[in-house]
Amino acid sequence: MTSLNSRVFPRLYRDSVALMAIASSTEARDGVDRVGAVMATPANIAILDESAMLPTGLTAAPDDLVIVVRGDTDEIVAEALDAAEAALTSVESARRNEDRPAATIGEGIQAMAAEDSDRPATMAAISIPGTYAAVVAERALRDGLHVFCFSDNVPVEDEIRVKGLARERRLLHMGPDCGTAIIDGVPLGFANVVRRGTVGIVAASGTGAQEVSRLLDLAGAGISQLIGVGGRDLSAEVDGLMTDLALDLLEDDADTGVIAIVSKPPAGPVADRLLARLAAIAQKGTPTIACFLGAEDTDGEVTVRGTLEGGAIAAAAAAGHPLQVDAASGLPTTAPPGRVLGLYTGGTLASEAKLLLKRGGVTDAEVLDLGDDEYTAGKPHPMIDPEARATRIAAAGSDAGVGILLLDLVIGYGASPDPATPVVEAIGAARAAAAADGRELLVIGSVCGTPADPQGLDRQRGLLEGAGVVLTPTNAAAARLAATLHTTGARA
Amino acid sequence: MAGNPSVVHLGHSALVLGAGRRQLVITSDAFGLVPGGMQVRPPEFARLRRDLARRDPARGAAIHGWRPAVVEPADLRVTAIDIDSAALDLLERATTAPGAIGAFDPSRQRAEASALARAARDGADVADTLLRLIGAGPGSTPAGDDVVAGVLAGLRAAGLSEAAAELGARVLPLLGRTTAASTHYLEAAATGRFADRVHALVAGLRSARSAPAAIRAAATFGASSGTDLLAGIVAGARITPAIRKSA
Numbered sequence: 001m002t003s004l005n006s007r008v009f010p011r012l013y014r015d016s017v018a019l020m021a022i023a024s025s026t027e028a029r030d031g032v033d034r035v036g037a038v039m040a041t042p043a044n045i046a047i048l049d050e051s052a053m054l055p056t057g058l059t060a061a062p063d064d065l066v067i068v069v070r071g072d073t074d075e076i077v078a079e080a081l082d083a084a085e086a087a088l089t090s091v092e093s094a095r096r097n098e099d100r101p102a103a104t105i106g107e108g109i110q111a112m113a114a115e116d117s118d119r120p121a122t123m124a125a126i127s128i129p130g131t132y133a134a135v136v137a138e139r140a141l142r143d144g145l146h147v148f149c150f151s152d153n154v155p156v157e158d159e160i161r162v163k164g165l166a167r168e169r170r171l172l173h174m175g176p177d178c179g180t181a182i183i184d185g186v187p188l189g190f191a192n193v194v195r196r197g198t199v200g201i202v203a204a205s206g207t208g209a210q211e212v213s214r215l216l217d218l219a220g221a222g223i224s225q226l227i228g229v230g231g232r233d234l235s236a237e238v239d240g241l242m243t244d245l246a247l248d249l250l251e252d253d254a255d256t257g258v259i260a261i262v263s264k265p266p267a268g269p270v271a272d273r274l275l276a277r278l279a280a281i282a283q284k285g286t287p288t289i290a291c292f293l294g295a296e297d298t299d300g301e302v303t304v305r306g307t308l309e310g311g312a313i314a315a316a317a318a319a320g321h322p323l324q325v326d327a328a329s330g331l332p333t334t335a336p337p338g339r340v341l342g343l344y345t346g347g348t349l350a351s352e353a354k355l356l357l358k359r360g361g362v363t364d365a366e367v368l369d370l371g372d373d374e375y376t377a378g379k380p381h382p383m384i385d386p387e388a389r390a391t392r393i394a395a396a397g398s399d400a401g402v403g404i405l406l407l408d409l410v411i412g413y414g415a416s417p418d419p420a421t422p423v424v425e426a427i428g429a430a431r432a433a434a435a436a437d438g439r440e441l442l443v444i445g446s447v448c449g450t451p452a453d454p455q456g457l458d459r460q461r462g463l464l465e466g467a468g469v470v471l472t473p474t475n476a477a478a479a480r481l482a483a484t485l486h487t488t489g490a491r492a
Numbered sequence: 493m494a495g496n497p498s499v500v501h502l503g504h505s506a507l508v509l510g511a512g513r514r515q516l517v518i519t520s521d522a523f524g525l526v527p528g529g530m531q532v533r534p535p536e537f538a539r540l541r542r543d544l545a546r547r548d549p550a551r552g553a554a555i556h557g558w559r560p561a562v563v564e565p566a567d568l569r570v571t572a573i574d575i576d577s578a579a580l581d582l583l584e585r586a587t588t589a590p591g592a593i594g595a596f597d598p599s600r601q602r603a604e605a606s607a608l609a610r611a612a613r614d615g616a617d618v619a620d621t622l623l624r625l626i627g628a629g630p631g632s633t634p635a636g637d638d639v640v641a642g643v644l645a646g647l648r649a650a651g652l653s654e655a656a657a658e659l660g661a662r663v664l665p666l667l668g669r670t671t672a673a674s675t676h677y678l679e680a681a682a683t684g685r686f687a688d689r690v691h692a693l694v695a696g697l698r699s700a701r702s703a704p705a706a707i708r709a710a711a712t713f714g715a716s717s718g719t720d721l722l723a724g725i726v727a728g729a730r731i732t733p734a735i736r737k738s739a
Contacts (some may be wrong), residue, residue: 013501013673016631016715023596038596039634039671041627047596062627062671106520110538120535135708143534155704 002033003077004053006068007085008040008060014088019065022087026069029083031076036068037084105140125188126151126175133176134158141165141173148188149175149230152373156237159230163241172249173242178228179206182213189228190383192412193452197222198257199315200250202243204233205293207346207410208262208308210448211475212291214412215312217450218473219323224256225249234266240274251281258318260289262311264351278302287318293348294355308352309476325473332470335485336440338403342367342479343392345382345419346448349408353479360483367406368392383410386419390426397430397441405430406482407445408475409464411455418455420463427467442485443469446478499544501632501673507541508673515676524688527568527680568685570694572651575729578700584730586707587723598635598716601628605727609643612659613652613731622662626678627670635720637674641681641690642724648684649694649725650732656684689713693722697729 014022023037036053038044040060048054053068060066067084071077102108105124112121124140126133130153137147141162154176166173174181174188180203181188185196192210194217201223203209213223227249229242243261250256259281266274271292278288279301289303291311298304303318305311309325316323340362344350350369357365368375370382370389382389396402405427409419427443434441445464449457465471472478500508500515506526507518517529520537532540587602604625611618622640629635640663647656660682667675677687686694689709696706710718 013632013671016633016717019630019632020715036596038630039627039632041634041671042669043624043626043628043636044596044634046624047600047628062669063673065632106534109534110520110541113535113538114542132708132711135705135712 002070002072003074004055004068004070005074005077005081006055006058006066007081008058009065009067009085009088010061011063012065012088013063014065018088022067022084025087026067026080026084029071029076029080031072032080033070033072035070035080035084036066038066040064040066105136105143105145109143109145121145123148123183130154130176134162137162137173138165141169141171144169144171146172146183147174148181148183148228149173149178150189151175152177156232156235159232160238160241163233163238167241167245170245172227172245174228175230177232178230180209180226181228182223182226184225187413190410190412190414191226192217192448192450193454194226194450195220195222195452196224196255197319197321198224198255199319200224200253200256200259201226201315202246202250202259202261203228204231204243204261204263204266205348206231207408207448208264208291208293208348208352210346210410210412211308211349211352212260212262212312212315214448214450215309215323215325215474216316216319216321219312219316219319219321221316221319221321221323224253231264234263234270234274236267236270240266240270243274244277247277247281251284251286256286258287258289258315260291260311260315262291262308262348264293264348265295266292275302275304289314289318291315293351307356307476308348309474312474325477331472331481332442332485332489334489335442336403338401338439340365340367340404340406340482340486341396341399341402342406343389343396344369344406344408345371345386345389346408346410346475347371349410349448349475352475353406353408353482356476356479357483357486360480361487362483365482365486383415383419386416386422390422393423393426394429394433397433398437400437400439403440403442404482404486405441405443406478407443407469408478409445409447409449409460411447411449411457411460412453415455418460420455420460424463424467424469427469431468443467444472444478444482444485445469446472446475448475507537507544508676510672515672517676524692525568526677526687527685528676568680568687568691570645570648570684570686570691572653573649573694573698575650575697575732576699579697579703580726580730582700582703583696583706583722584726586710587719587726596630596635598629598631598638598720601625601634601636601639602720602723604636605639605643605724606730608640608659609647609724609727609731612643612647612655612728615655615658618659618662622666623669626663626666627674629720631714631717632671633674633677633714633717634670635716637670637678638717638720639724641678641686642693642721642726643728644681644684644724645686645690645694645721646725646728646730648728649697650729652728652732653684656728660684689718690721690725693718693725696722697725 027035041062069080123146125148127150133151192214227246282288282301295306303314347369354367500510517526525531625636663682696703710722
């Protein structure tokens with residue numbers, strides 16, 4: 001025997017999303033069997049009747065909201081109705097006080113306009129499933145907002161369309177899949193706390209831009225703007241739509257004295273056009289650096305560098321703050337036998353490591369970008385949640401084929417509050433497993449961070465060093481050291 | 493609007509003022525234009541919303557002091573378009589999205605769409621189907637109303653405007669069976685006028701390339717409204733003999 005009761009709210013409207021939330025949360029209560037939260041129209045009354053959900057004597061009109069609950073006992077049903085009513089009231093109260101967070105771009109614009117009409121919204125940050133991102137981005141652009149789009153899995157045709165619209169309106173569309181940006185000193189997405197300076201960066205690579213910007217901070221140079229454009233912007237399809245606009249803006253920016261582009265290798269024709277554009281900018285007096293991962297280093301009107309480290313050194317020099325990448329002291333000269341295994345959280349850092357290992361003659365290295373879609377389906381990015389990588393680090397100790405473990409550690413806004421601790425614990429487990437098997441494991445890495453990052457650069461480095469990790473000043477230096485030890489210093 | 497209107501609904505994207513059964517729906521860009529309504533720019537919408545929220549509800553929503561900057565009438569009729577078979581298939585697959593609200597599942601109303609469209613085309617009796625649909629299902633604009641409005645739009649997009657007009661004539665006497673908020677827009681649909689958001693979905697019928705945008709848009713309308721509308725549009729559009737095979 002169950003209990004059935006209802007409550008009628010005369011002439012009360014709630015949008016269907018709010019009603020769905022209230023019905024679902026009420027139905028989830030212990031002892032509650034079914035809940036109906038509908039307008040009391042004749043058709044709905046008939047449906048309630050057919051479903052044995054119509055309480056005796058229910059009287060209501062089409063504009064009345066009725067909530068019906070079936071549950072185990074009268075008490076449970078009464079409590080569920082009270083909870084549903086409280087939820088309805090709280091929706092009303094939140095609306096009356098206008099403290100409900102904006103749920104759409106339009107609501108956000110309205111909320112900001114209502115709060116302070118002299119300081120209207122200028123940028124929308126979008127982090128929703130990629131299928132819907134372009135619709136929201138278009139809305140934001142049409143409302144005059146720049147866009148920072150963190151969402152990935154956005155169809156390339158959507159990217160081309162919204163970037164075309166953005167360019168037409170002289171608005172930035174950073175992304176999709178834009179991991180980092182720093183606009184007017186405000187970090188967006190994953191970003192290090194980098195001092196303000198004169199180097200303007202256009203980045204089609206997230207952790208690549210972080211590595212370059214944090215090295216510029218180390219040099220004392222700093223950045224004026226860091227404009228992310230998304231990893232596909234320099235592909236043949238997208239054709240640098242946003243990079244072109246970003247360069248226009250940096251050229252017009254009085255605080256920018258040096259311009260650097262950071263990217264994986266662009267598509268051939270796009271690279272040619274971009275280099276010509278950078279040369280034209282350089283001819284007008286602004287030094288330009290093209291940091292295209294894997295490119296051959298050349299010095300001309302445009303300084304081209306094929307590593308992140310090289311790009312940072314060139315940009316720092318152009319800004320008048322030469323970067324000294326000190327060779328770490330006390331580096332090992334030998335390493336245990338076995339291949340190099342790179343377990344990375346930063347995609348471009350992983351690519352740089354692969355490149356330098358290959359250049360160093362290492363042919364059997366395995367470098368994994370654990371932030372790639374292949375590893376993150378349904379899980380947080382490993383820069384946010386370090387546990388998935390920690391599990392792989394621990395497992396590497398049981399792999400007799402691994403001699404050198406190569407790691408990155410990215411800190412800053414957006415990253416885990418303490419990424420070093422799980423890494424250190426996992427290294428301990430890996431070393432113990434290797435030792436039980438009569439083997440050793442050498443761990444080499446670098447930390448992508450600045451002294452002002454919230455995690456504390458010194459603390460994170462200290463934890464890693466305490467666990468015996470060999471730290472180098474840059475990711476490139478770590479990869480070079482691994483290559484050297486693997487090819488010339490491996491112990492028999 | 494004659495008399496002193498009352499505030500029916502103060503939403504974040506639509507303000508509904510009413511006098512008797514008549515309504516004026518003021519929307520921002522985020523929502524799009526509604527038949528017989530007014531669309532204003534976001535800052536103006538925010539000011540109006542704030543002013544109405546501060547008024548004593550008992551005194552109604554006197555807005556005599558408000559002067560819209562520009563008034564431009566808009567034609568919101570849906571006219572016949574070239575319908576693509578692949579687009580129809582894509583849109584139809586999207587209408588299986590769940591949207592149950594507690595004990596109420598809008599798929600029950602969506603399932604009636606095809607029968608309603610066929611009956612409208614064939615001049616058959618639609619009374620029982622309309623009685624089951626109008627005012628039925630979850631939402632303050634119940635799912636059944638969205639399905640009916642969708643069928644009306646789909647028939648017109650398919651070039652069956654006479655069938656749509658006749659179906660509309662059967663809908664009008666039943667408007668008292670639904671909510672005041674829904675009456676306004678169902679009445680407009682019955683007479684051939686549809687909100688911007690309906691036009692955005694109808695545009696998805698044109699090609700397989702335009703369908704995904706319509707599906708994405710549908711997912712943003714209420715808890716299930718967009719999908720319910722889409723189910724009706726697809727049912728209405730599918731019964732035309734003039735569907736173009738995709739290249």
